[in-house]
Amino acid sequence: MTPRRRIAITGIGMVTPVGNDARTTWANLQAGRSGLGTIQHFDASGFPVRIGAEVKSFDAAAVIGNPKVLKHSTRSQRFALAAAEEAFMDAGIRPKVSDGHRWGFCVGAGMMGVDYRELEIVQKSCAPDGEFQPDGFLADNFPADPVAFCRSQTNSGLALLTRHFGIRGYATAVHTACASGGQAIGTALKVMRRGQTDFMLAGGFDSMLNPIGLSVFCLLGALSTDNDAPARASRPFDLTRNGFVLGEGAGFLVLENWDSARKRGAKIYAELAGDGNSLSCYRITDSPPDGDGPIQAIKQALADAGISADEIDYVNAHGTSTQMNDKSECAALRAALQSRVEDVLVSSTKSCMGHLIAAAGAVEAAVCALAIRDGIAPVNANYSQPDPDCNVNLVRGKSQLKKIRAAMSNSLGFGGSNSCLVFRNPEEVE
Amino acid sequence: MNPPKKIVFTGLGAVCGAGRIVDEIFDAIVNGRSAIAPIKQFDASRWPVRIAAECGVENKILVPDRKLHKSISRTDIFGIYAAESAIQQSGLPAHRETLDAAATIQFNDRSGIFAGSGGGNYGCNYDFFPAMAESGGDLKKFGQKFAESVNPMWLLRNLPNNVLCHVGIRNNFKGTNACITNHCAGGAMAVAEAAAAVRAGEADRAVAVGHDAPFEAETLFHYQRLGLLSPEIVRPFDRDRSGTVFGEGAASVILETAADAESRGAKILGEFLGSGCTTEATGVLDVRPDGDGLGRAIVIALEDAGITCKEVGMIVAHGNGTRASDASEARAIRRVFGENPPPVTGFKWAYGHLIAASGIMDLVFALTALRQKIVPGIFTLNLADPEFAPFPVSKTSQQPRSDIVLVLCRGFGGMDIALLVRANP
Numbered sequence: 001m002t003p004r005r006r007i008a009i010t011g012i013g014m015v016t017p018v019g020n021d022a023r024t025t026w027a028n029l030q031a032g033r034s035g036l037g038t039i040q041h042f043d044a045s046g047f048p049v050r051i052g053a054e055v056k057s058f059d060a061a062a063v064i065g066n067p068k069v070l071k072h073s074t075r076s077q078r079f080a081l082a083a084a085e086e087a088f089m090d091a092g093i094r095p096k097v098s099d100g101h102r103w104g105f106c107v108g109a110g111m112m113g114v115d116y117r118e119l120e121i122v123q124k125s126c127a128p129d130g131e132f133q134p135d136g137f138l139a140d141n142f143p144a145d146p147v148a149f150c151r152s153q154t155n156s157g158l159a160l161l162t163r164h165f166g167i168r169g170y171a172t173a174v175h176t177a178c179a180s181g182g183q184a185i186g187t188a189l190k191v192m193r194r195g196q197t198d199f200m201l202a203g204g205f206d207s208m209l210n211p212i213g214l215s216v217f218c219l220l221g222a223l224s225t226d227n228d229a230p231a232r233a234s235r236p237f238d239l240t241r242n243g244f245v246l247g248e249g250a251g252f253l254v255l256e257n258w259d260s261a262r263k264r265g266a267k268i269y270a271e272l273a274g275d276g277n278s279l280s281c282y283r284i285t286d287s288p289p290d291g292d293g294p295i296q297a298i299k300q301a302l303a304d305a306g307i308s309a310d311e312i313d314y315v316n317a318h319g320t321s322t323q324m325n326d327k328s329e330c331a332a333l334r335a336a337l338q339s340r341v342e343d344v345l346v347s348s349t350k351s352c353m354g355h356l357i358a359a360a361g362a363v364e365a366a367v368c369a370l371a372i373r374d375g376i377a378p379v380n381a382n383y384s385q386p387d388p389d390c391n392v393n394l395v396r397g398k399s400q401l402k403k404i405r406a407a408m409s410n411s412l413g414f415g416g417s418n419s420c421l422v423f424r425n426p427e428e429v430e
Numbered sequence: 431m432n433p434p435k436k437i438v439f440t441g442l443g444a445v446c447g448a449g450r451i452v453d454e455i456f457d458a459i460v461n462g463r464s465a466i467a468p469i470k471q472f473d474a475s476r477w478p479v480r481i482a483a484e485c486g487v488e489n490k491i492l493v494p495d496r497k498l499h500k501s502i503s504r505t506d507i508f509g510i511y512a513a514e515s516a517i518q519q520s521g522l523p524a525h526r527e528t529l530d531a532a533a534t535i536q537f538n539d540r541s542g543i544f545a546g547s548g549g550g551n552y553g554c555n556y557d558f559f560p561a562m563a564e565s566g567g568d569l570k571k572f573g574q575k576f577a578e579s580v581n582p583m584w585l586l587r588n589l590p591n592n593v594l595c596h597v598g599i600r601n602n603f604k605g606t607n608a609c610i611t612n613h614c615a616g617g618a619m620a621v622a623e624a625a626a627a628v629r630a631g632e633a634d635r636a637v638a639v640g641h642d643a644p645f646e647a648e649t650l651f652h653y654q655r656l657g658l659l660s661p662e663i664v665r666p667f668d669r670d671r672s673g674t675v676f677g678e679g680a681a682s683v684i685l686e687t688a689a690d691a692e693s694r695g696a697k698i699l700g701e702f703l704g705s706g707c708t709t710e711a712t713g714v715l716d717v718r719p720d721g722d723g724l725g726r727a728i729v730i731a732l733e734d735a736g737i738t739c740k741e742v743g744m745i746v747a748h749g750n751g752t753r754a755s756d757a758s759e760a761r762a763i764r765r766v767f768g769e770n771p772p773p774v775t776g777f778k779w780a781y782g783h784l785i786a787a788s789g790i791m792d793l794v795f796a797l798t799a800l801r802q803k804i805v806p807g808i809f810t811l812n813l814a815d816p817e818f819a820p821f822p823v824s825k826t827s828q829q830p831r832s833d834i835v836l837v838l839c840r841g842f843g844g845m846d847i848a849l850l851v852r853a854n855p
Contacts (some may be wrong), residue, residue, distance in 0.1 A: 046573025072713070075563060100711065110611025111590050119555055122648065123562045124479035130555045130563035130579075134472045134647035149652040150714040154549030154590075155613040159714040159843035167724070171709040171845065172619060175549060175590040175611040183608060187623070194626060196707070196730070211569060212558060215576045216585040277606040277632075279543065279598040284501065284586055296539055296604060300632075414586075415595035417607060 003220045005193050006429070008261040009255030009266040010090025012366045013083035013203075017053035017247050017353045020063075021086055024362075026370045028352065030399045032379040034231040036245050036352045042116070042211060049223045051187030051230040052209045052216035053247030055079060055356025066215035075111060076359075077157045079150060079204035079250035084161055092266065095166045095199070104170035104197035106188035106314030107164050108204030108358040110154045116211045118148050123252050127376065152266045157205060163414030168264055175358060176242040178318070180204055181251065182361025182419030186275030188255055193339055198260070203252030204362035218248055221287065234355075235382035236319030237390040245376035251363035258429075267325060268421040269369040274305025274405070280416030287324045287412065291332030294410065294418045298336035301408065309340040311428070313404040314377045316364045317392075319348020327389045329410060334392070345402065347380035347395040361411035361419055368407040368423045375403045435675030436688035437702040439851070441522075442651070442794045443515025443639075445492065445508055446679030447483030452515075456798045459780045460827065462809035466675050466782055471648055475562050479536050479659045482645060483677035496635040501586045502596065505548055508680035509593030509641030509785070510600070512542075516682035517601060517637060525694045526812075541603035542633035544573040544624040545594040545618025546640035548786040552648035554588045557581065590750045593641055607819030611786075613709075614841025616640055616791025617681065621849060622705035624685050634690055640790035641680035644783075650676065656715065660753055666749030666781075666808055667756050667823045669815040674750040674773070677782020679749040683789040693718045700797045702823060703834065710844030717754055721762025724838065725844040728766045742850070743832030745846035746796040748840045749776025750783050760818035762846075763838075769820060775799075775830035779810040789839030789847055796835045800853035805830050 002128050012022045017035030019025035028035070038044075039052045060078040063085075064070055073081060088094040095103040121143060126136030135143065150156055158173045170191050174183050181204030188202035208217070223241035226233035234245040253272075261268055277300065280293025288294075302309060318329055326348075334341050349367055356363055371377060379399045405428045411419040444450075447465030448458040458465065474480035486510065489499050492511035499507070517523065526537050544640075548670040551581075560579040566572035581587065591609035598604065606627050610616045619638020624636035645653075653659050660673035691698055708730070710716075710723035717723075732739060746757055763771050778796050784791050799806055805828040814823050822828070833854075839847040 009677060043569040044573060046570035046575075048577075101708070104707070110549045111588075112552075114552065114555050120562065120567065122552075122555075123559050126647075127556065127559035127563060130560035132559055132647075134474070135476060137647060137651040140474060144652070146652065146656060149656075152552075153613060153714055153842055154611045155615075155841070155843045155845070156714055158612065158709075158714075162711040162843065163713045166711055168709055168711045168726075170707045171843065172610055172611070172615075172707070173612045174608050175547070176594065176607070176609045177589060177591055187608060188633075190626065190630065193501060194630070209471045211572060212555065215558070215573075215580065216588075219580060219582045220585055277608075278539070279595065281598045281602050281604050283599075284589070284592075284595055291626075300606075333455075365607065367540055376713065396605050399790045413591070415589055415591045416592060416598065417609070 005190055005274045006258035007192050007255050008258045008386040009253050009267055009270050009272055009369045010256055010266045011087040012369060013252045014363055014366055015079040015083045016249040016363055020058050024119050026403060029349050029378045030361045030376055031238040032381040033350060034235055036230045037295030038230060038365050044214060044251040047214055048218050050227045051223055051233055051245060053245050054209060055249055060374060073160055074151050076205045076207035079158055080161060081393030082349050083250040084201055084252045087252040087254045098167040099168040101197040103147055103167045104186045104191055104200045105158060105167045106200060106202040107158060107173050108184040108273055108362055109157045110173035110227055112152060112154050114152050123296055151224045167201060176417035177413035177415055178357055179411040179417040180358035182409060182421055185362060185365050185421060186277055190273050190300050192255060198257060199261035200255040201252055202255055205358040206358035207248035208357055209248045211247055219344055224361050228375040232382045234321045236321045236380060237387060237394055238279055238383050239387040241321045242324060243322055245354035247356045249356050249359050249363060251359055253365045253366060268426045270372045273424040274422035276301030276304060276420040278418045282416055284415050287328030289328055289336050291328050293378055293416055294332035294412055295330060295335045297418040297420040298332060301422045305422040307406055309337045311401060312344050312408050312409040314371055315344055315346045316368050317346050317348045318410040319350055321350060325412060329388045330392050341392060344393060345377040345395050345400060346392045347378055349378055351381035364409045365421055368409045372404045372407055372423055372425045375401055377402055434746060435629050437628050437685050438688045438691050438698045439683050440519030440686055440691050440698060441516035441684035442699060443512040443682040444791060444794050445485060445511050447485050447677055450487055450495045450779045452794060456795060459777055459795060460806050464780050466694045479650060479654045479661050481675055485679050501583050502592050503587050505641050505643035506592040507561055509639050510596050510711055512680035512795045513597045513637050513639040514684040516684050520684040521696055538602045538604045538682060540634040542605035542606050542627050542636035543594050543597055543603050543607045544620040544636055544638045545609045546620040546786050547590045547593060547609050548610050548644050549590045549611035550588055551644060551646055553646040559585060568649060569689060584775050587717040599639060612845060614788050615845040615847050616786035618839035618847040618849060619688045621683060621790055621793060622707060623704040628685050635686035636681060637684055639680060640787040642784050642786040643678045644785035647674040657671035660751060663810050664751040665762060665778040665810045666751050666778060667815055668811050669813045671751045673752050674783045676788050677784045681783055681794045698854045699855050701852040704731045704850040706730030706734060708846050712840050712844035717758050717844060719758050721758040723844055724759060724762035725765045727846040727848040733852050741832055741834055742772050742836050743830040743834050744772050744800060745774045745836045746792050747774050748838045750778055760821050771822055772831045773822050775805050775808055779799040779808060793837045793849055796837045796850060797853055798828055800833060801855055803830060807817040827839060
């Protein structure tokens with residue numbers, strides 16, 4: 001058989017609650033600075049939860065420039081445009097007219113989204129007293145907005161980014177709730193191994209930090225209600241954890257074939273080495289207490305990368321800071337990594353930047369690549385009271401310097417989709 | 431080098447306006463019965479477009495578990511039903527019964543699911559209207575009020591990946607999986623990804639399912655304003671075509687290795703040969719007039735299958751009946767197949783455009799038609815658009831040239847998918 005293609009990560013871009021680019025995000029995660037706070041960009045003062053992890057001081061017009069692109073993009077798509085641009089700049093390559101058909105696009109995104117103000121327009125015309133009357137659309141004065149319609153479509157982000165950057169090969173959007181970003185990068189890996197593309201822009205973007213998104217997570221009771229102490233509200237694996245903090249942002253990687261990356265002298269952050277993917281088949285919102293499901297994803301990812309658990313030095317955990325997820329994930333890490341679990345450093349960077357939902361896995365993959373490059377395991381912030389059910393080797397107090405031979409990123413979604421990605425240090429590969 | 435693994439189909443399932451059994455829907459197609467009728471889900475009598483191919487079957491008939499209905503949506507009901515139908519036909523659950531405990535665990539961990547999901551529609555947001563009306567634009571008040579009127583299960587009901595998860599839970603299929611939310615391309619891509627996973631040895635078998643309940647008043651309104659909808663009929667490739675018509679439902683196929691299917695004595699319905707996926711990078715709505723993306727997708731699928739275009743015996747086109755899409759689709763087909771393409775047909779005149787479910791629905795009936803060695807006619811065709819001539823579409827049925835069919839699927843975002851499959855009689 002022909003040897004399997006090796007895939008290199010050569011570009012990183014991020015827009016997160018702790019920084020509007022990858023460098024700032026990474027510096028703040030290392031320092032354990034919190035991006036959490038009282039929600040500022042809409043009036044959340046009446047909501048049961050008033051805290052979130054917002055992207056701050058993001059000047060879309062300055063970053064994106066093109067007014068037409070601005071008009072066609074949602075809040076989270078603007079983060080995506082900025083993160084993707086940064087990833088291309090960082091990689092030093094981007095699609096050209098001559099090779100756009102060899103570039104692919106995989107993104108974690110694709111839940112239909114309607115801006116609250118646009119929903120208000122429909123409500124005023126079609127449901128002034130609350131009850132929906134379809135004929136309201138037919139009124140002469142109904143302000144139909146075809147651009148708003150396009151923005152709301154499930155693959156509008158894919159349409160916008162492929163057009164803006166000239167990507168004409170394989171393109172997909174996946175949405176397995178909180179596992180989306182990880183699954184998108186795993187899909188990109190598989191598509192590249194199949195030889196369907198030579199280059200890939202892979203990642204995720206999301207913002208459910210709006211009145212509707214906040215409402216529906218409040219209704220589920222999944223969010224931390226620590227409204228008066230937002231900086232410590234996300235404390236993954238801590239005994240007192242009480243829910244996640246809703247975040248927003250985007251993360252993208254540029255992927256290319258290892259040999260061609262080497263040939264052009266590109267800097268390689270890490271090898272995107274393995275993907276594991278499973279279903280828990282347990283319950284829709286509950287995590288299996290024994291870790292069944294995530295265990296298979298972790299084992300598959302290791303096998304796919306062709307390494308043993310002994311080579312893993314750092315795990316970027318899903319670690320949402322809910323009681324159930326963190327317990328289940330630790331059980332899975334114990335079962336899958338066995339004795340190695342005592343030595344592997346584990347942290348959840350959601351402690352600083354909250355939960356980016358469909359973008360979480362993508363941003364956390366980027367964090368793993370940077371952790372490998374710099375030999376730093378970022379801190380699991382806000383950890384003070386150990387939970388006997390979360391008995392893993394957490395990065396406590398401050399980030400740790402350590403050569404990382406291989407890193408792992410877990411993303412575990414509502415509905416039981418589990419994604420695990422394995423990244424290898426270039427020095428270990430060659 | 432080992433020859434690539436042979437991947438076969440062992441189960442098919444479908445539900446749409448034309449029926450909820452594959453043979454029943456196919457009977458409607460070959461006998462020229464369209465399910466397109468006046469819309470019933472809301473009073474559309476004053477609307478410029480008031481037709482669709484709605485699925486009238488009640489939830490409890492499709493998914494008897496009434497408790498589940500509270501936490502999922504209509505589109506999920508379609509998807510679960512179609513997947514369960516395909517799984518039943520495949521005989522996989524009965525086969526699993528014969529395995530010992532260790533082999534059962536292995537079986538479950540090696541069974542994947544790939545869903546193409548519509549990803550939601552406008553209707554779910556209407557649940558917030560009472561709270562919005564009451565708060566009169568005051569967000570603070572809205573924040574205090576919404577919990578009184580919005581179902582606490584709202585997010586669960588509207589998760590894009592519900593079908594993936596519930597089909598998993600019901601069947602204990604725990605393997606590799608994806609939920610593809612790529613507008614019309616989702617269902618066809620679910621088939622391509624499921625096949626790729628089995629081929630690469632990531633799973634031994636996989637369920638592919640596409641499902642959608644794509645329209646309600648607001649979607650209908652916007653599509654109509656954009657000129658995408660016909661007020662009366664879908665006429666793919668007709669000179670007088672005037673747009674598409676919405677449908678709803680789901681379709682599913684079971685894929686597994688030929689070695690597994692043969693060893694357990696399963697009925698083999700067809701073989702997956704290859705797929706191609708591209709985008710034209712034209713934004714949400716536009717398509718390139720030259721059919722660039724679709725032409726490239728077809729060529730990639732032929733290469734993936736290791737066959738030439740001469741071996742293709744029939745084409746089931748996307749044929750959505752809009753002016754721009756059909757014209758560029760015909761050009762793409764002509765560009766690859768030249769002056770003498772194999773017989774071309776399309777099925778949207780019969781069950782409407784199912785958006786995320788459209789490509790996989792067309793695949794199920796492409797396979798069904800070719801197993802019976804027939805290219806069903808486009809029943810609504812009056813006059814094939816002379817602009818594409820020679821282009822072998824027909825109102826009446828045609829003869830396929832071989833046992834291989836090319837299925838085409840297109841979607842928003844300039845997406846183009848081509849699937850190649852061989853039918854087994």
